[in-house]
Amino acid sequence: MTEHFRIDRPTFDPATGLASFGYALGDLHFVEKLSFPAGADAAAAERASFRKLLDLTAVVLGVSYFKLRAPFEIHAPEIALSEAERAFAIDVYENGLGEFYARNNLQRFGKLSIHAPLDAEATRPAVTLPNRALLPIGGGKDSLVSVDLLTHTGVEFSPFAVNPKGPILTSVDKIGTAPVYITRTLDAEMIRLGKEPGFYNGHVPSTAINSMIAALCALLYGYNQIVLSNERSASEGNVTFDGRETNHQYSKSLGFELLIAAILSDATGGSLKYFSLLRPYSEARIASLFTQESKFDRVFSSCNRNFRLAGHQGDLWCGECPKCHFVFLIFAPFMAKDRLLSIFGKNLLDNPANEASVRELAGLAGQKPWECVGEILEAAACLYTLTRHADWHDAAVVKAVKADLLAQYGEPKLQLAMAECLTDGHDHHIPPALAAKVAAYAV
The missing domain is CATH 3.40.50 (Rossmann fold)
Incomplete structure (x- = not known):
């Protein structure tokens, strides 16, 4: 050539x-x-x-x-x-x-x-x-x-x-x-x-x-x-x-x-x-930090399907893409259910049509989606947490994947993964003085 x-x-x-x-x-x-x-x-x-x-x-x-x-x-x-x-x-x-x-x-x-x-x-x-x-x-x-x-x-x-x-x-x-x-x-x-x-x-x-x-x-x-x-x-x-x-x-x-x-x-x-600034954190940890402030609930969006180079079109969340499914999944363990449903306008984990996408996110099928989503084990850990959560354990998708999730990973691995998601890492490039201030605040 x-x-x-x-x-x-x-x-x-x-x-x-x-x-x-x-x-x-x-x-x-x-x-x-x-x-x-x-x-x-x-x-x-x-x-x-x-x-x-x-x-x-x-x-x-x-x-x-x-x-x-x-x-x-x-x-x-x-x-x-x-x-x-x-x-x-x-x-x-x-x-x-x-x-x-x-x-x-x-x-x-x-x-x-x-x-x-x-x-x-x-x-x-x-x-x-x-x-x-x-x-x-x-x-x-x-x-x-x-x-x-x-x-x-x-x-x-x-x-x-x-x-x-x-x-x-x-x-x-x-x-x-x-x-x-x-x-x-x-x-x-x-x-x-x-x-x-x-x-x-x-x-x-x-x-x-x-x-x-x-x-x-x-x-x-x-x-x-x-x-x-x-x-x-x-x-x-x-x-x-x-x-x-x-x-x-x-x-x-x-x-x-x-x-x-x-x-x-x-x-x-x-x-x-x-x-x-967020390098020490998992997506789940970031979701937990986000829940501390509600003023952005009606204005933010991570949905790439409705927010493209040409501009924003339609609702803030399409509710159908892997990014929507992942963000909903990691918010669910930390955010009040009514607040989460008010942000997305629907329960994404109670729609059987979303099961295949959630399986990919959690490493139960296919490959990790070509999207800005978190680690496979992190998604699996959040999903496992929802199987034991009073607000979410009966959701259609959660019930449908529970057995396969436990069979693939086992409870001890999923419990450890969730604990690690909420533990701040040290592999980052934040200036030390600022890192110390952030760590002191983000508890």
Whole structure:
């Protein structure tokens, strides 16, 4: 295959707040744009650290265009990369696109190459950034738990989102803090070709993309921390493909967090920190923390079927997708039944049509869904808890799977798993002083 993917050097105009990213795939050319709000520090845009982050953002945003053909060679003739940055880029295009390769049966692991000039300067000079955080808001429960934790530990923060719609807007409105919103405009021809024969389409590492955009904002508007809301179960993969574990949530995993944190730190002389505040927690633990605050009950949603790139459509929860089923399942052990039913509008565990999906979530059938859901054993443990719960043991799905659940795992393993779900982990990247404050509050 002689075709290659080319990444052009991006441009940024501080006067208009417009960044442009050019790409080529054979004779196809694309331009993506980011529009930044007024108030940016014009001097920051001239610094070497911003230029470096802008170049790296071009590399990461490129996955959306690369995947149309998924060639083996990536060329960035005007973007100098250090050895660490080159490894980071390969990781984004290999593991970040792992689900895309698996679902399209494309073998690319260990076979991609990036042709770019070598940047011998390992780190950039330190930049001065105010002690405050950018907090990406996705409209779901996780980032809203981070809102509560940051608020009660005294960390100044601003909500952040790219192309905010639906639950993001309503959640930020409830937060009551002025947000930083970025408009991302994908090339329309790329979107059209993704639906045509002869071109590939599929999942891209959106957290990696949004994190790089957030890093640009951190320098332009003055933030020394990007605080993610990724839990420990995000590190669990879905299937093994092409000799490697493939993870729908790869760019939310701890491994990727450590990798991008080092890249952002090097680019800013150690000034910009990047970490997930929820990394010590299971999804079940996060659900238990969410129940302590009710003001977001009518505005949040984790449903990907009704909340897509094109915007929010219909109810907050479709009630039919694996994500809806999983969130309902992990809330049920901790939230009052009437409150949970008022959020979802129906009892998802009393509908026999949902049994197959719940079985997949709990590892009783099929594979872990290609969704941002928790660990299989965690889902099984929550389901086991419901078999012994006065409010839920008679629900149709719970009764239907109980025997198989106990046969596959056994009560001792399920009891231990539930205890572990509620025990905070130590494998995280949170600054020690903040970690101590959060641990003291989140009891």
